[in-house]
Amino acid sequence: SGTTRPMRILHYVQRSAKCGDVLSVISAIDSFCSKVEWAMNVGDKKGEILDAVVLETRPRYVLELGTYCGYSTMRIARLLPPGARLITIEMNSHYAQVAKELFQHAGLDAQDKSAEKRPAGPTCKVELLLGSSSVLIPQLKKKLDIDKFDLVFIDHWKVSYLPDTRLLEECGLLKSGSVLLADNVTCPGAPDYLEYVRNSPRYRSQYFPSQLEYLQVEDGVEKSVFLG
Numbered sequence: 306s307g308t309t310r311p312m313r314i315l316h317y318v319q320r321s322a323k324c325g326d327v328l329s330v331i332s333a334i335d336s337f338c339s340k341v342e343w344a345m346n347v348g349d350k351k352g353e354i355l356d357a358v359v360l361e362t363r364p365r366y367v368l369e370l371g372t373y374c375g376y377s378t379m380r381i382a383r384l385l386p387p388g389a390r391l392i393t394i395e396m397n398s399h400y401a402q403v404a405k406e407l408f409q410h411a412g413l414d415a416q417d418k419s420a421e422k423r424p425a426g427p428t429c430k431v432e433l434l435l436g437s438s439s440v441l442i443p444q445l446k447k448k449l450d451i452d453k454f455d456l457v458f459i460d461h462w463k464v465s466y467l468p469d470t471r472l473l474e475e476c477g478l479l480k481s482g483s484v485l486l487a488d489n490v491t492c493p494g495a496p497d498y499l500e501y502v503r504n505s506p507r508y509r510s511q512y513f514p515s516q517l518e519y520l521q522v523e524d525g526v527e528k529s530v531f532l533g
């Protein structure tokens with residue numbers, strides 16, 4: 306089959322979502338993935354929890370680990386005030402390319418930060434970094450002039466949740482009050498991460514029960530506030 310699932314999502318969105326309308330892109334992805342083909346977007350149910358945490362945190366600096374097709378990137382970006390920065394890290398160049406084309410359809414001014422010829426400073430809200438989080442996280446302060454993140458949305462390989470959280474701490478990218486929001490802590494699960502944030506005195510953690518995207522299966526997201 307010549308096409309990939311992300312490509313089929315992109316083609317459906319290009320055919321059926323209104324250009325420049327990020328909400329219509331988000332709902333087109335949700336209808337495709339609930340009616341035609343499942344995909345690992347955070348989805349509309351857990352997406353509402355994500356929305357609520359973004360609105361409550363009012364973050365200026367946001368990091369997302371695991372862009373995939375950019376569904377949650379768009380959910381977050383649409384709620385950020387001008388001047389806020391959303392950095393999303395994706396190691397798979399095909400997924401990154403699809404995400405960029407979805408951002409374009411949605412009219413989100415997104416920039417591929419890995420491209421050398423970029424204007425100085427953040428001219429746009431979404432900055433897509435191509436590469437592995439373990440390599441890029443230690444470079445964020447220097448390369449992107451980022452000091453601390455107010456909100457981190459964690460949705461990449463589940464075995465990487467804990468090591469990357471430790472890395473964020475070690476790189477001094479979290480401040481007292483920084484919020485980590487982790488997808489899939491029930492399904493597929495991230496047991497070592499949960500054990501850490503729920504038992505560490507440096508976090509105040511809260512579980513939000515929900516359902517796995519597009520299915521009647523239990524899942525949930527974990528919100529953990531870094532206490533410094």
Ligand SMILES: CNc1ncnc2c1ncn2[C@@H]1O[C@H](/C=C/CNC(=O)c2cc(-c3ccc(F)cc3)cc(O)c2O)[C@H](F)[C@H]1O
Binds near residue numbers: 400439
């Ligand atoms: C490790 N460092 C990385 N750096 C940059 N990009 C990365 C890195 N690691 C992965 N990526 C990038 O992040 C994405 C990976 C998302 C993984 N997500 C899931 O597996 C996941 C799975 C299910 C699921 C549930 C039930 C079931 F029956 C089957 C599947 C549900 C979910 O919501 C998920 O998020 C992308 F693919 C990869 O390139």
Ligand SMILES: [Mg+2]
Binds near residue numbers: 488489
């Ligand atoms: Mg997920």
